[in-house]
Each structure stands twice: as structure tokens, then as C-alpha cells.
Amino acid sequence: MKxxxxxxxxxxxxxxxxxxxxxxxxxxxxxxPARRRGRSKRQVxxxxxxxxxxxxLPVLEAGSLRDRTLDEPILSCGAELGVVVAYGCLIPxxxxxxxxxxxxxxxxSLLPAYRGAAPIQWALIRGETETGVSVQRIVRRLDAxxxxxxxxTAIGRDETAGALFERLAPLGAQLLCxxxxxxxxxxxxxxxxxxxxxxxxxxxxxxxxSIDWTQPAGAVFNFIRGVTPWPGARTFWQxxxxxxxxxxxxxxxxxxxxxxxxxxxxxxSALTVACGAGSLRLRRLTPAGKKPMDAGAxxxxxxxxxxxxxxxxxxx
Numbered sequence: 001m002k003x004x005x006x007x008x009x010x011x012x013x014x015x016x017x018x019x020x021x022x023x024x025x026x027x028x029x030x031x032x033p034a035r036r037r038g039r040s041k042r043q044v045x046x047x048x049x050x051x052x053x054x055x056x057l058p059v060l061e062a063g064s065l066r067d068r069t070l071d072e073p074i075l076s077c078g079a080e081l082g083v084v085v086a087y088g089c090l091i092p093x094x095x096x097x098x099x100x101x102x103x104x105x106x107x108x109s110l111l112p113a114y115r116g117a118a119p120i121q122w123a124l125i126r127g128e129t130e131t132g133v134s135v136q137r138i139v140r141r142l143d144a145x146x147x148x149x150x151x152x153t154a155i156g157r158d159e160t161a162g163a164l165f166e167r168l169a170p171l172g173a174q175l176l177c178x179x180x181x182x183x184x185x186x187x188x189x190x191x192x193x194x195x196x197x198x199x200x201x202x203x204x205x206x207x208x209x210s211i212d213w214t215q216p217a218g219a220v221f222n223f224i225r226g227v228t229p230w231p232g233a234r235t236f237w238q239x240x241x242x243x244x245x246x247x248x249x250x251x252x253x254x255x256x257x258x259x260x261x262x263x264x265x266x267x268x269s270a271l272t273v274a275c276g277a278g279s280l281r282l283r284r285l286t287p288a289g290k291k292p293m294d295a296g297a298x299x300x301x302x303x304x305x306x307x308x309x310x311x312x313x314x315x316x
Contacts, residue, residue: 001025001184004079004099005057008032008046011169012085015106016051018173019083024180026057028077032088033061065092075099081183083176084138096138101183103138106172108165109201110150111136112193115143116201120168121161123201125226127218129155131164133172135179137190146190148179158251160228204231209248210312211235213262217254217278224249237264238309239302246288252280262311268304271295 002025005016020026029052034043045053052059058077062070075098082103084091096103109119111134116122123131132152137145151171155164182188209231211220224233233249259265259274271282282295 001180002027002078002080003180004028004030004074004077004082005048005052005085006030006082006087006091007048007085008088009086010047011108011165011172012048012087013051014169014173015083015085015176016048017055018170018177019180020055020057022177022181026052026055027079028074029057029059030062030074030087031059033063064089065095068094071095071098081180082138083180085172085176090142091138093140104148104176104179104183105136105138105143105145106176107134107136107143108168108172110134110152111143111147112195112198114199114201117203119201120164121201121204121226123226124155124159124161124164125223127222131155131168133168133175135176136193144193146192148182148188148190149175151175158225160225162229206231209234211249211310212312213273213310214276217275217280220275220280221252221254224252235310235312237304238311240305240308241303245302248286248288249282249284250286250292251284252282255279255281262309264304264306264308264310266306268306268308269296269299271299271304273310 003019005026007016008031029048031046031048034045037044049059060073071094074095079099081101082096082099084103084105091103107119109123110132114122130152132150134150135148139145153167153171179188209227211233227233228250235247235249237245237247255272255278257265257272257279259279261274261276263274265272265274265279272279273282284292285295285298286292287298
């Protein structure tokens with residue numbers, strides 16, 4: 001089948017590769033423009049662009065589809081169906097209705113749950129034990145189109161968003177290929193989403209990574225999993241001498257010790273921080289400007305004391 005593929009991050013790469021491997025003709029790949037990354041601030045293309053170039057596919061960079069001058073190169077590429085996987089912006093009606101078979105989207109949740117830009121992260125933050133992927137027809141309302149298919153998977157107890165992304169990407173690629181094959185064969189069917197089961201997964205920003213130690217330990221544990229690796233679960237250790245040190249928490253475990261929320265409990269070397277109810281023992285973290293390390297190694301090299309404070313901001 002002749003396809004136009006819209007995608008940008010690593011999550012979309014397995015889908016692009018799977019469609020090519022299945023024998024579909026990718027007439028055009030539309031992706032976000034290169035971004036400045038890292039300390040060097042050099043321009044880095046999206047992961048989808050890198051794979052498309054490796055496969056010898058035509059690429060169009062577009063940060064937004066509001067520009068109507070993009071309609072002609074997109075809609076005249078010869079594609080019968082548009083396929084979207086984490087492209088990064090909304091698809092206008094004139095585009096998704098411009099292909100003979102319109103457009104479909106692979107979404108990282110069991111729709112109608114977790115509509116929005118960050119479904120994988122929010123499923124973890126909210127403590128779900130199951131998630132999955134869904135393929136829907138694109139309509140004007142975000143992630144509200146009728147469903148072609150969904151596939152579920154259990155969430156591991158200690159699984160982070162990064163690990164779950166890696167598992168869902170190939171699962172979604174397989175499901176997407178099945179749906180495209182059904183559409184090509186004329187046997188695809190879709191059903192409306194159940195509006196009573198809708199939940200939202202809004203986009204996360206860097207500011208959303210601050211840990212709120214007043215929450216119960218289980219909620220903080222799930223939050224850390226959900227924002228790892230991005231935007232990162234950040235806190236500030238406020239030492240007894242008044243100095244503050246920024247930390248990103250990578251791994252933790254729930255404990256039943258109690259204390260004032262955000263307080264380092266005894267013994268300090270165990271790096272157990274009290275929450276609103278219960279506590280968390282930190283297992284792995286990244287000090288600002290340093291490489292990730294085990295919490296024990298961090299504790300051995302710092303003057304940690306019982307009663308030290310951990311807070312979401314650098315203000316005491």
C-alpha cells in the first residue's frame with residue numbers, strides 16, 4: 001500500500017521500519033525539524049528522519065501543518081493512506097481528509113484512556129498495572145477517533161516510562177502493520193470509543209518533574225517511574241549546613257517508616273526520605289552535573305544527617 005508516514009521520535013522508528021519491511025511503499029515521511037540538543041547546541045535531526053534517510057525515503061520537515069503551502073507536497077505524494085506515530089503536532093482536517101483512505105494514528109494507551117501527548121508517562125504516574133497501544137482513525141478531536149484495534153500489556157512493578165516506551169514501540173509497530181493490511185484488503189472495521197471511559201494525558205514540561213514529598217510514598221514512587229527518563233524526578237537535598245544540592249531520582253522503593261514529609265530518616269546512610277504517608281528508600285540517583293550512581297555511593301561521599309530536608313525547590 002502507498003503510505004505517507006508522519007512521525008518524529010524514537011518511538012515511531014519501529015513502526016516506520018515495520019511498514020517498509022512489510023512491503024508498503026512509503027511515498028513521503030513528514031517529521032519535525034532538527035532541534036538543538038546537548039551542551040554543543042548542534043542541530044540534530046529527529047530519529048525518524050535519520051531512519052528515513054538510511055532507508056532512502058523522501059523526507060519533509062514540518063514543525064506545523066498550519067502552513068497551507070505544505071498541502072501540495074503532502075497530498076500529491078501519491079499516498080493512499082496517512083499513518084501517524086508520535087509526529088508532534090495536530091493534523092488539520094484538510095490533510096487527514098485529503099488522502100483517499102484518510103489517516104490513522106498509533107497511540108500509546110488503551111484508548112479511550114489517556115488521550116493526549118504523554119499517555120505512557122501518565123499511566124505510570126497514576127499507578128496503572130496495565131496499558132497498551134491503540135490504532136484509531138484521525139478525527140478533529142484529539143485521539144477521539146473510532147478504534148481499529150488495541151493490544152494490552154502488563155506494566156512491571158518497577159518499570160519506568162523509558163522502559164515501557166521501549167516495549168510498546170515494537171508492540172505498536174506490529175499492531176499498526178496488521179491494521180494497514182486490513183485496510184488494504186478492505187476488511188478493516190472500527191468502533192466508536194466509549195466516552196464514559198475517557199481520561200487525559202496532557203503534555204509534560206520540565207517543570208513537571210519536581211517531587212512532592214507530601215504525597216503518599218506509593219504515589220511518589222509511581223511519579224518517579226512515570227517521569228524517568230524525562231522530565232526527570234527532581235528534588236533538592238538541603239543539608240544541615242544550609243547548602244542545597246539538586247538531585248534527579250532514578251530508582252526508589254517504598255518503605256513503611258514514618259516521619260515529617262521530606263525529612264531524611266535514620267540512619268542517614270540508608271537514604272530513606274519520609275513522604276506524606278510511608279517513605280521511600282532511594283536506590284539510584286544523579287547529582288547535578290554528575291553521572292548516575294547508586295544511592296549508597298552518594299551517601300558515603302556526602303555529609304548526610306538525620307533530619308536533612310528534601311524539597312521540590314531550592315528554597316528552604
